[in-house]
Amino acid sequence: MNNIQIAIIGAGPAGLSAALELKKLGYDDLLVFDREDEAGGTPRHCGHLGFGMFEFKRVLSGPDYAKKLAKLAIDSGVNIKLKSTLTKVENGVLTFSTPEGIKQYKPTCTLFALGARETPRPDRLVSGTRSPNIITTGTLQRFAYLQKIKPFNKAVIIGSEIVSFSAIMSAKHAGIKIEAIIEEKDEIDSFCVIKYMVKYLLKIPVLTNTKLKNINGEDKKVTSVSVSTDEGEREIPCDGVIFTGQFIPESSIMQKSFDDFNFSNNSLYISQNFQAKDDGFFVAGNALRGALAAFKCYFEGKKVAKNIHDFIRFKHQPELIKIEADENISWYYPSMIDLKSPTKQHLTALRLKKRAKGAIKVLLNGRMIYKKNIHAFPFMSINIPWKDIELKPQDVIKLEFVNN
Ligand SMILES: Cc1cc2nc3c(=O)[nH]c(=O)nc-3n(C[C@H](O)[C@H](O)[C@H](O)COP(=O)(O)OP(=O)(O)OC[C@H]3O[C@@H](n4cnc5c(N)ncnc54)[C@H](O)[C@@H]3O)c2cc1C
Structure with missing residues (x-):
């Protein structure tokens, strides 16, 4: 058992900015943990531009932003333990699975900055073939930018939240043709300008009022999707399906480990100081509520660091x-x-x-x-x-x- 002062779980924008701020405030007994083999969080695989404007006054791609954040943290002396997956929290003890085996830590303060994930196909209860070619934007980005793999040739995108635009860019990067964007609601789920860009500039059909009924195929292959509209059913040929959006906090650990879980918010109950009912536990970034822009999580990380500082100094x-x-x-x-x-x-x-x-x-x-x-x-x-x-x-x- 290792006693430490502060543990931060998640080396994304929220976790790393909190670590940087805490370092500035003079905390040295601080460890950041992440299950991945590199620090930087979700932006590591968002290969497009759109990061860093507010934090660094520069427009960066996701990977450049992630590298910059990780470098800043490492250069300031933040100790980041990679390939360390938090598997349990019990009586204030954090249990990690690491390549060296199980490791346990008992911190005075713990910050969960675990991020969020898109709702995958199994949770959306869509019938049809089971195929590895049915993925989320996050997985597509891992294929396209980290592993340089083209998983399929032509796909449909399910959902029209702003992240579907990232799915288009990532598909383009991997050489995948997008046949259509399918949205159940009667209008797209993001800014109108995105709709016009997709429809007229990228010439991708945006089908609103359209419901995905079935994913067709056999032998683990996707051949088409069946959709229903007001005019009836139709098939769209494709060999891949990308589910986008409907972000939910990475909260299964919190759900299992704490009895004060807020199911309508899908996160722990959190006070105005980002603090849970259980003493010394804090939550920040997308783990708090689903997806926000990276800069918001970055600035929230700084705020939560000040609250951790207050907790350690004045514990009320x-x-x-x-x-x-x-x-x-x-x-x-x-x-x-x-x-x-x-x-x-x-x-x-x-x-x-x-x-x-x-x-x-x-x-x-x-x-x-x-x-x-x-x-x-x-x-x-x-x-x-x-x-x-x-x-x-x-x-x-x-x-x-x-x-x-
Ligand atoms: C496809 C896509 C495109 C996006 N495009 C943009 C954009 O253009 N501009 C923008 O501003 N934002 C964009 N975002 C949003 C941005 O990436 C997130 O808001 C930001 O990364 C959230 O920061 P975070 O620190 O809360 O979480 P994350 O960056 O997700 O970091 C969480 C970290 O926690 C780690 N973790 C999770 N569970 C465990 C565990 N049990 N044990 C150990 N480690 C764990 C993860 O490995 C991860 O590194 C995009 C997001 C997606 C998914």
Whole structure:
């Protein structure tokens, strides 16, 4: 058993920026762990541009951004343990599977910066052939940029969140033709400009109001997909299917290890200091809620480092109230309020599951204390600045969305 002061799990933008900040604050007894053989997180395999503008004032590709972050961390003396997969958290002890065998650590503070992943085919309950040619954008990117493999020749993309644009770029890089983007909703799930770029510049059909019914094929090969529209069913020939988006936090460890898991948020209940109910556990980056841009996770890493610093210096006894949310809300932060925290501002950010017009309400013991009319898209975060509210430990807070 190794006793350490701070453990950070996940060497992506959130974990590495937290490590860099903690180093600046003078913490040396700090280890970063990652299951991969290189540090940098998800951007390592996002081979396109679109990273670093806010953090480094430069437009970088994902791999260059990941290398820069990892180099900054290593040059500042951050100790990164690679090929170390966190498998269990019990009584404050972290268990890792490593090439040298099982290793255990007992930190004073642990930051989970485990990132998020797209919902794969098995979780989407789509019937049809089982084939290795049915993958997510993340896997396609690993093939295209890290392993330089072209897994198939022509594919359909399922889903139209902004990440589907990354799937197109990655497919292009690997020499894969995209036959169509299929979206169940009546409009695409990202900015309209993306739709026009895809449709008119890249000349890829964007089929909205279209549902994937079956993946056809035999002998582990994909031959086509069947889709249904208002006009009936049709087949689209292809030899690969790319499922995109519907990001969920990498939360299975947290789910198994803590009894205070927030299923509507798919993360631990987290206070305004990024802190869980269990003493000394923090969460930041995409592990908190699904996918945000890398720079947001980077800056969140810096913020959480300051909160870890405060926890170590002033460790106060928390007094926590949970915030619950209704089924229209896909994620929200914070999901708890620590009444004794020095961080007084209770800024809540949330996202809706679907595009909708209506009102967000904050209810305190069933009474509305805040209302905001919104017209929101699922990829937009909505801020609710509700400070200076007198709260008591027995109060019940709920976030509600009501359609107009
Ligand atoms: C296809 C795609 C394209 C994207 N394009 C852009 C873009 O153009 N611009 C942009 O700003 N953002 C983009 N993003 C988003 C960006 O990559 C993420 O927001 C960012 O990487 C999240 O940072 P993070 O540190 O929270 O998690 P991650 O970067 O995902 O890092 C999490 C780390 O935790 C490690 N880990 C997980 N579980 C364990 C475990 N049990 N044990 C040990 N280690 C573990 C993982 O190996 C990983 O290295 C894209 C994301 C995807 C998937």
